[in-house]
Amino acid sequence: MIRCAVLDDYQQVAMSMADWSSVADRVQIDVFQRHFDDEAALAAAIADCEIVVIMRERTPFRRSLFERLPRLKLLVTTGMRNASVDLAAASERGIVVCGTRGGGEGTTELTWALILGLARKLVQENEALRGGGPWQQSIGADLTGKRLGLLGLGHIGGNVARIGQAFGMEVSAWSQNLTADKAEAAGARLAASKEELLAGSDIVSVHLVLSDRTRGLIGARELGLMKPTAYLINTSRAPIVDRDALIAALREGRIAGAGLDVFETEPLPADDPFRSLPNVLATPHIGYVTEAAYRGFFRGVVADIEAYLNGSPANVLG
Known part of the structure; x- marks a missing residue:
């Protein structure tokens, strides 16, 4: 046989x-x-x-x-x-x-699980509750009225955009070939540039295909444009975001946190910083699972x- x-x-x-x-x-x-x-x-x-x-x-x-x-x-x-x-x-x-x-729409749904988990600090609150820690130790970030910035507006990005609207968020999007008409059809506003999207968004979520054009698209300069209260979500491909630059931004508190489902090395090594950084909500590449x-x-x-x-x-x- x-x-x-x-x-x-x-x-x-x-x-x-x-x-x-x-x-x-x-x-x-x-x-x-x-x-x-x-x-x-x-x-x-x-x-x-x-x-x-x-x-x-x-x-x-x-x-x-x-x-x-x-x-x-x-x-x-x-x-x-x-x-x-x-x-x-x-x-x-x-x-x-x-x-x-x-x-199914697993990656879309996980994207929102990460956004909500970070915004409402669900892991920290659950650990405190289970461990007998302080009752109500954090203040959640509201989504209503905030801006969701999407890097990529394909099938998954479009679905994420529609859910953002249901939460009452203002949605903007950018990619190298995105048009205003396509953005409008998904209920989003076309950002004038990647830089404008990063600087103005409270949540930035990556939904791009990995290619020579997108590898390293988000580096130290781009992370530096984000608000210190903003969160970065990546359920797409890890190399789109510069790993070292992201770790530095998280350690120094230059962004509020990151929700990550993809990594350059998988399974993630036991001593990897993404396993222990307190402002990271990480899952083991389960978007499609x-x-x-x-x-x-x-x-x-x-x-x-x-x-x-x-x-x-x-x-x-x-």
Whole structure:
């Protein structure tokens, strides 16, 4: 039988989120819950696999890894975009890379969980309550009447904008190609510049695709434009915001705090400052980790494997 490895199944749900019976008689599936930090160890574990399934960008597939896997013929990634896969290297080796579609609005909802958690200091108040600490030790920040600034107004950014309006917030948006008409259609005002958006917003939320144009878009200069009472939210991609500049701004209190779901190294090292900074509300990249998304992803995985086995790969990337 063809061997297939499913990597990084952190929640141990890969086999229960979809019906694998259509490929079960042709494919032996090995599921790995633990994350492989070492490329050599990973290559040894999946060396006999013709098919590998990866969850988003948890495990990068670079040229060096492809070169260690001569039997690999099909790589299936959840999502229709994966910046951690070297598509050119895969193509050179005749490896088909396919994507899948998810479902639900998990990232939109988590964005608002982070905003509300920071604004109302929910973690601090909950810890105090559980630990017998002071009763009512903080004063929450109001959202009504405040300005929500969105960097990016695509599908997720547009949804975040509409929820901001429901909270009675003034919504502005900016990206390099955003037009006033598109912003207005989402209920937002087009900011004249990135700088204007940063300087005038009480909450800044990032909803951009990582590219050469957006990498490092928010650095020390940009963070310096923000209000000292403002919060930065990033549920998009970590490299859009300069890590060292953000840590410095948080440590020095130059912004009020940050809500983060994405990091340049994942899982986050145990001693990483983002784990301990008191003005950071951080989650372990769970924006897309919802039942609707997972069911969509794994059903797509099975469909992609079946199409490959039948000689007609679907959802090919690159």
